[in-house]
Amino acid sequence: MSNPQQLRYSxxxxxxxxxxxxxxxxxxxxxxxxxxxxVVYAQLPEVGDTVTAGETCGELESTxxxxxxYSPVSGEVTEINEDVVNDPSLVNTAPFEGGWLFKVRVxxxxxxxxxxxxYTEFSGN
Amino acid sequence: xxxxxxxxxxxxxxxxxGATMTDFAGWDMPLRYGSERDEHQAVRTRAGLFDLxxxxxxxxxxxxxxxxxxxxxxxxxxxxGPGRARYTMICQEDGGILDDLIVYRRxxxxxxxxxxxxxxxxxQVVLDALTGRAASFDxxxxxxxxxxxxxAVQGPASxxxxxxxxxxxxxxxxxxxxxPGTVAGVEALIARTGYTGEDGFELFVAPGDAVAxxxxxxxxxxxxxxxxxxxxxxxxxxxxxxxxxxxxELTTALTPFDAGLGRVVKFExxxxxxxxxxxxxxxxxxxxxxxxxxxxxxAEGRRVPRAGYPVVVDGQVxxxxxxxxxxxxxxxxxxxxxxDAAHAAPGTPGVGVDIRGSxxxxxxxxxxxxxxxx
Numbered sequence: 001m002s003n004p005q006q007l008r009y010s011x012x013x014x015x016x017x018x019x020x021x022x023x024x025x026x027x028x029x030x031x032x033x034x035x036x037x038x039v040v041y042a043q044l045p046e047v048g049d050t051v052t053a054g055e056t057c058g059e060l061e062s063t064x065x066x067x068x069x070y071s072p073v074s075g076e077v078t079e080i081n082e083d084v085v086n087d088p089s090l091v092n093t094a095p096f097e098g099g100w101l102f103k104v105r106v107x108x109x110x111x112x113x114x115x116x117x118x119y120t121e122f123s124g125n
Numbered sequence: 126x127x128x129x130x131x132x133x134x135x136x137x138x139x140x141x142x143g144a145t146m147t148d149f150a151g152w153d154m155p156l157r158y159g160s161e162r163d164e165h166q167a168v169r170t171r172a173g174l175f176d177l178x179x180x181x182x183x184x185x186x187x188x189x190x191x192x193x194x195x196x197x198x199x200x201x202x203x204x205x206g207p208g209r210a211r212y213t214m215i216c217q218e219d220g221g222i223l224d225d226l227i228v229y230r231r232x233x234x235x236x237x238x239x240x241x242x243x244x245x246x247x248x249q250v251v252l253d254a255l256t257g258r259a260a261s262f263d264x265x266x267x268x269x270x271x272x273x274x275x276x277a278v279q280g281p282a283s284x285x286x287x288x289x290x291x292x293x294x295x296x297x298x299x300x301x302x303x304x305p306g307t308v309a310g311v312e313a314l315i316a317r318t319g320y321t322g323e324d325g326f327e328l329f330v331a332p333g334d335a336v337a338x339x340x341x342x343x344x345x346x347x348x349x350x351x352x353x354x355x356x357x358x359x360x361x362x363x364x365x366x367x368x369x370x371x372x373x374e375l376t377t378a379l380t381p382f383d384a385g386l387g388r389v390v391k392f393e394x395x396x397x398x399x400x401x402x403x404x405x406x407x408x409x410x411x412x413x414x415x416x417x418x419x420x421x422x423x424a425e426g427r428r429v430p431r432a433g434y435p436v437v438v439d440g441q442v443x444x445x446x447x448x449x450x451x452x453x454x455x456x457x458x459x460x461x462x463x464x465d466a467a468h469a470a471p472g473t474p475g476v477g478v479d480i481r482g483s484x485x486x487x488x489x490x491x492x493x494x495x496x497x498x499x
Binding site: 037061065 | 145156161162360361427429450451
């Protein structure tokens, strides 16, 4: 698998797109989706919620477990992916594309986000 | 549990297939190869291939073998016919369940030989208990855990797949029966047993033959849609079929009567057996004042109940989830739970599960969630 070069990554296995008009798209990596197994339920933050970098803002349920969802940045949620709410398997089949989770108007970014190469080394994938 | 997990004879095969592995009862086992839901559906509609070599085989033989097992276990072992198998349990003196077992009778009644198959996590406990209980019997209790690999073929296409690689009389092999035979050139005990709620077979073979058998079955099943299946889908398959799992629905703190499985205790059999007095009392108590009852729960929402979550009515805890998962067949989360008898009837209103602080509505249903069409 390959982690797209244009994205940045958190150590909680989220990815973050470059901001467009101050808004970044967030999802979980293919490595994270593979570790979870089939995702069956995604509880996402709500539009208008304020999320904080490194804090939980939702959860992803798979067949075997439930995992907290962390936001890699701080800011206000501007959109959530309703397609994933309706069909959580998108997180498994297209983690970097159709399986994106939510968008944030970024107010603050931590300084420890990883490049694609650094994340690949960190996750071993 | 810091020991290196044990690997099965099929370890390299699993890795070559790209399996996600997991530590299960001290064994490094395939959790899934791809999507666990696809594996689940393959078993329900076509066929799946499982490595179950972690299961614990114990051979019991000798002149007193039948009488001994009737004493050591709660079932009536004398009535297991040649080539037949029986689901039973081994209990403590206080009636608590040590393990649930399948006992296969091998060979003729006049020279009794049985294979007792225990759960991987309990195999040593069962071996120790059987050995301890054998003192005054002319019997040999033999640890055969390393003597067998176990491969299961489960699903509606499994009879045709297996028939294509064996001359054994599968049509004559009833559910819970086993016969020796040759499968793809490999000597096997062919048993019509399983833990999926589907028709299927379990093949006990020498570990050195496991890879050849696995590859032959993979090839034989390719046209029928057989796929390798991991423990993750095995768990959702057995849950849908309402089958208990030791450590979840069955524990030493529960008697078979508490678990709704009192039928496996055969008081009418000849002679004493370990746990009889305690189990007679448990049976009387269960009839008079029902303990918590094992029920099925089906979610109205999408959040998944997990083992240990409280079952609630009006904010009061009335039970506990023992197993829970998203059911691929129902398309909804399901759970097994022990609940107070007053709330155990199907359709009981107001039942919920406390899922990390929020009370999600659940419908009480009779088990199983899924029964195959015969």
